[in-house]
Structures are given as structure tokens and as C-alpha cells.
Amino acid sequence: MLNHGNSSSSRDVATLLHPQTNFRAHEQNGAFVVTHGEGVRIFDENGKDYIEGMAGLWCASLGFSEKRLAEAAMRQMTKLPYYHIYNSKSHDPAIELAERVLALTPVPMSKVFFANSGSEANDSVVRIVWYMNNALGRPNKKKFVSRQKAFHGSTLVSGSLTGLPHLHRDFDLPLAGIVHTDCPHHYRFAKPGESEEDFATRLADNLEKMIVTEGGAETCAAFIAEPVMGAGGVIVPPRTYFEKIQKVLKKYDMLMVADEVICGFGRTGNMFGSQTFNIQPDIMVVAKALSSAYLPISGVILSDKIYQVLADNSARVGMFGHGFTYSAHPVAAAVAVETLKIYAERDILSHIRKVGPRLQAGLRQFADHPLVGEVRGVGLIGAIEMVADKASKQPFAPEQRVGPSIAKAAEENGLILRAMGDSLGFSPPLIITEDEIDQLLTRFGRALDSVSKQMGREVLKPAA
Numbered sequence: 256m257l258n259h260g261n262s263s264s265s266r267d268v269a270t271l272l273h274p275q276t277n278f279r280a281h282e283q284n285g286a287f288v289v290t291h292g293e294g295v296r297i298f299d300e301n302g303k304d305y306i307e308g309m310a311g312l313w314c315a316s317l318g319f320s321e322k323r324l325a326e327a328a329m330r331q332m333t334k335l336p337y338y339h340i341y342n343s344k345s346h347d348p349a350i351e352l353a354e355r356v357l358a359l360t361p362v363p364m365s366k367v368f369f370a371n372s373g374s375e376a377n378d379s380v381v382r383i384v385w386y387m388n389n390a391l392g393r394p395n396k397k398k399f400v401s402r403q404k405a406f407h408g409s410t411l412v413s414g415s416l417t418g419l420p421h422l423h424r425d426f427d428l429p430l431a432g433i434v435h436t437d438c439p440h441h442y443r444f445a446k447p448g449e450s451e452e453d454f455a456t457r458l459a460d461n462l463e464k465m466i467v468t469e470g471g472a473e474t475c476a477a478f479i480a481e482p483v484m485g486a487g488g489v490i491v492p493p494r495t496y497f498e499k500i501q502k503v504l505k506k507y508d509m510l511m512v513a514d515e516v517i518c519g520f521g522r523t524g525n526m527f528g529s530q531t532f533n534i535q536p537d538i539m540v541v542a543k544a545l546s547s548a549y550l551p552i553s554g555v556i557l558s559d560k561i562y563q564v565l566a567d568n569s570a571r572v573g574m575f576g577h578g579f580t581y582s583a584h585p586v587a588a589a590v591a592v593e594t595l596k597i598y599a600e601r602d603i604l605s606h607i608r609k610v611g612p613r614l615q616a617g618l619r620q621f622a623d624h625p626l627v628g629e630v631r632g633v634g635l636i637g638a639i640e641m642v643a644d645k646a647s648k649q650p651f652a653p654e655q656r657v658g659p660s661i662a663k664a665a666e667e668n669g670l671i672l673r674a675m676g677d678s679l680g681f682s683p684p685l686i687i688t689e690d691e692i693d694q695l696l697t698r699f700g701r702a703l704d705s706v707s708k709q710m711g712r713e714v715l716k717p718a719a
């Protein structure tokens with residue numbers, strides 16, 4: 256082992272299969288073992304601190320040491336550590352959480368179905384929509400349109416909704432009936448001189464063409480989108496995009512599913528990304544910041560129109576035959592309730608609106624750097640994309656691993672970031688202060704400088 260030749264790391268390598276990991280490289284490099292957290296920081300086995308610039312996986316919104324969440328878990332653990340909500344059973348944490356979530360939605364919603372992860376929630380969306388369309392006597396209306404570079408999860412169905420090649424390759428995905436339309440990344444995919452508005456119009460036209468090719472209103476059931484694409488590289492949609500997309504969806508009687516797993520609960524500066532980008536969803540999916548990630552819980556939020564169809568059909572066929580042992584797990588639900596209380600008490604939205612501009616302005620200070628092609632973001636989410644040539648936007652060859660090298664250098668400088676190809680993602684805990692944002696930017700600047708220095712003249716040399 257090269258870097259982490261200690262006993263925890265060796266035991267890890269001997270036993271654990273890690274998600275989204277190159278196993279052979281892991282055997283070589285060992286594990287990065289995290290021991291504890293404090294505020295926006297985590298600490299490794301040697302006591303070194305890191306600013307968690309990604310809040311883990313875009314999720315630890317209240318940082319890594321919120322005692323109130325631990326206490327809420329403990330209270331619920333000792334009162335009712337487990338119960339289910341099948342067959343009309345219930346418990347107070349589930350009820351209170353559903354009430355609180357429904358009180359926050361940007362459009363009137365009727366019911367919440369709880370699951371344990373974003374993937375399960377998105378799988379549940381597909382089941383719900385299929386069940387609904389069968390109930391409505393529309394057995395052919397089942398197709399989902401997602402987007403290239405979307406991330407909606409890793410299970411077979413949510414992994415199919417995902418539009419990233421590495422989640423499909425050698426897994427026999429995507430499954431039939433799930434298609435992917437354009438990624439709305441203006442910097443990468445707009446034609447020369449095309450405005451954001453014109454790009455959005457072209458993408459909406461392309462969506463319509465795809466829907467028609469796939470069979471139109473008869474076969475196409477729903478469109479799913481993250482308001483800001485996360486794992487695809489933090490792609491902020493072009494102006495007017497969702498207005499134009501939703502017009503097409505209406506024309507073909509398709510549902511709008513907003514995957515708010517990353518954007519939900521303040522990330523973009525509003526409670527939901529749907530508000531930031533003028534989305535009127537029929538279904539919303541939440542997870543991650545719902546519980547500040549302290550325990551796994553996710554939710555599918557449904558309009559009343561959809562609920563009424565499900566309700567009629569459950570009466571007709573005997574039940575709604577879907578759910579999980581841990582749906583609305585009382586301890587996870589209690590932690591989520593406490594999380595939402597903290598957001599309200601501390602007015603997390605005002606905080607994000609105050610500190611978000613500092614992060615966005617700070618990231619944009621790197622725009623002139625020779626390696627930087629685009630800086631993008633909104634609220635407390637952003638990305639910096641590295642390119643071989645600024646003028647032509649030519650990317651580096653993947654084998655140059657420029658993005659991963661910068662993430663590694665950031666780590667050496669005490670900052671955890673995520674490299675998505677050559678885009679470095681930023682999505683710190685929502686509690687981050689201006690001072691901590693400045694420290695994050697300083698550490699990033701050092702990492703960027705050290706990699707550009709190592710690259711020497713190569714910095715400016717495009718890939719062959």
C-alpha cells in the first residue's frame with residue numbers, strides 16, 4: 256500500500272467492496288479512513304483536518320457534529336426504535352415528517368411516500384407512474400425520458416434513469432423504456448453564438464422530437480430531471496429551459512418529476528430547486544438534506560391528482576403493493592423532523608442567501624486561470640471545469656486525469672472535493688460560514704496552483 260499502510264486501511268482493503276471505486280487502484284492506494292467530524296470539517300486517522308467541500312455526497316447539510324440530531328435519534332431509539340407503516344400502522348415521527356415536508360413544497364402536494372435512499376425513491380416513482388397509468392387504462396404509457404449526464408441513482412431502474420456511461424457500461428443498462436435526451440449544458444453543447452434562450456428552445460424541440468419518435472403521448476409517461484444536475488458535473492440549466500421543457504410535457508400529457516435529492520432544502524438558495532428554476536412538478540423526490548444525511552431516509556412527494564388515482568386503484572385491486580421494511584423508519588424520521596426544525600429555527604435559507612454569493616464570487620475568481628474553462632453554480636453548489644484550451648474549450652484527454660489530480664492536491668491541502676471528469680464539484684455543508692468559504696477557496700487555490708505547476712507547459716497544451 257502506498258499512502259495508507261496502517262491497520263484500518265489494510266483491514267478495509269481485505270474486506271470492503273466500495274461503491275464507485277477502482278478496486279485495483281484501491282488495493283494499491285489503500286483507504287482514506289475518516290475518524291470524526293466537527294462542523295464543516297472531517298478528520299483522518301492522523302488527526303489532519305479537511306474542509307468537506309462536498310458535504311460528503313452533497314448531503315451532510317448541517318455539517319458533521321450537530322448534537323441535536325444525535326439527541327433526536329437517541330430519544331426515538333429509546334421510545335420506539337422501530338416500527339413499520341404497512342397496512343395502516345403508523346407512528347408520530349412519520350406523521351410529523353410528512354406534515355412538515357408537505358408544508359414546504361412549492362406547489363400543493365398531497366402525500367409523501369418514504370423510502371431509504373434516492374435510488375429507492377426514484378425506483379418508487381417509476382412503479383407509481385406505471386401503476387397509475389395501468390389504473391387509468393393507459394397500459395402503453397410507461398416510458399420515462401431522462402437526460403444525458405443525469406444522476407438518479409444506482410439500482411437497476413434508477414441507474415437506468417441515470418445518464419452516465421460508467422453506470423451503464425457492463426451492467427446491461429439502461430433498461431428498455433428509459434431514454435435520455437440532451438444534457439442542458441450551455442458551455443459544452445450550445446452551438447457557437449447560440450444564446451441560453453435559443454439553446455433551451457433547441458433542447459425543448461429535441462425533447463419533442465424524441466417523444467414523437469418514442470410514440471408520443473400514447474407511450475411517454477414522464478420526464479425526470481434534477482433542477483441542477485449534480486453528479487453529471489453541476490450543470491445549471493440555461494435560462495428559460497424548464498419553462499420550455501414543461502410546455503412540451505403538457506402537450507404530451509407527461510408528468511414532470513423533479514429529482515430534488517441534491518437541490519432540496521436550500522442548496523440552490525430556495526427551499527427547492529424547483530423554485531429557483533420555475534419547475535411545477537407533479538412528483539418531487541427528496542433525500543440527503545432531508546435528514547442532513549445522519550440517517551438514511553428519502554421521500555416521494557405526490558400531487559393529489561396522482562394520489563387519487565393510486566387510492567382508487569388500491570381499493571380496486573386490494574392494496575398498493577409497494578413499500579419497504581424501513582419506509583418511514585421512526586429513528587430516521589425523527590432525525591429528519593429535527594433537521595427540518597433546525598432549518599426553520601436557524602433560518603437556513605437566509606444564511607444560504609447570505610453566504611452563497613461569497614462562494615459563487617470566490618469560485619469565479621478562478622475563471623481567468625489558464626486551466627479553467629468554466630465556473631458555474633448557484634447558491635451553495637458549484638463547479639469549476641478544467642480545459643486544455645480556453646478558447647476552443649477543448650477538454651483534456653481523460654487519461655491525463657487533470658480533475659482527479661486537482662482533487663488529490665486539494666486533499667493534500669485539507670479540502671475534500673469531487674472530481675467529475677475534469678469538473679471539480681463544490682457543495683459544502685449548508686452551515687458553512689463566510690470565513691470557512693474563504694478558507695475553502697484558499698485551499699482550492701493552492702491545489703490548483705500546485706497541479707498547474709506540475710503540469711508545466713502542458714497546462715496550455717491541448718490533448719492530441
Ligand SMILES: Cc1ncc(COP(=O)(O)O)c(C=O)c1O
Nearest residue numbers: 372373374406407408485516517
Ligand atoms: C439527484 C440524485 N438523485 C438520486 C440519487 C441517488 O441517491 P442514493 O445514493 O441515496 O440512492 C442521488 C445521489 O447522489 C442524486 O444526486
